[in-house]
Amino acid sequence: MKKLVVKIEKTSTGFSAYCEKYPAFTTGKTxxxxxxxxxxxxxxxxxxxGKGRKVTARDLNFQLDLGNLFEIFPINVKAFSNRLGMNYTLLIQYVKGVKKPSAKQTEKILEGMQEIGKELCEIRLV
Known part of the structure; x- marks a missing residue:
């Protein structure tokens, strides 16, 4: 079964989401x-x-735009652009929605975020 696309947006009280294919929407604090x-x-x-269909979280493909990603996870854009080897001004334009990144640039940004996540998971405090 094909996953259902659910768009996520950051709000002042948490998050909101809507399904692209069906009239379903919701909010949540986390x-x-x-x-x-x-x-x-x-x-x-x-x-x-009466569709007789049941979905789980695994049936959903949650998506959010780049600006919301940086709003949810307040990462220093200058430091992140240096880490990626990407032009700071260009990354800011992507984050603010002035320009839309290509598929290649989007993948580079996502991989950079995931790399930071992996590194954070490996940290052990003494």
């Missing part, structure tokens, strides 16, 4: 709560419509 609420929202819709 990303975990948002995911759970979206599963519930979609399942309520499918029950109401």
């Amino acid at each position: 990303l975990t709560e948002l995911s759970s609420n979206m599963v519930e929202s979609l399942n309520l819709y499918f029950d109401e419509e």
Whole structure:
């Protein structure tokens, strides 16, 4: 079964999300709560419509734009651009939505974020 695309946006109280294919939307204070609420929202819709379909979080493909990513995870854009070897001004334009990154640039940014996440997971405090 193809995953359902769910768009995420940062709000002043947490997060909001909506499904592109079905009329389901929700909010949550955390990303975990948002995911759970979206599963519930979609399942309520499918029950109401008599579709007999049940979804889990694994059936959902959560997506957010680059600006929201930097809002959710407040990373220093200058330091991050240096780490990626990417022009700072260009990265700022991507973050602010002035320019849209190519698929290659998007992948480079995502890989850089994931690399930071892996490094953080490996940290052990003494």
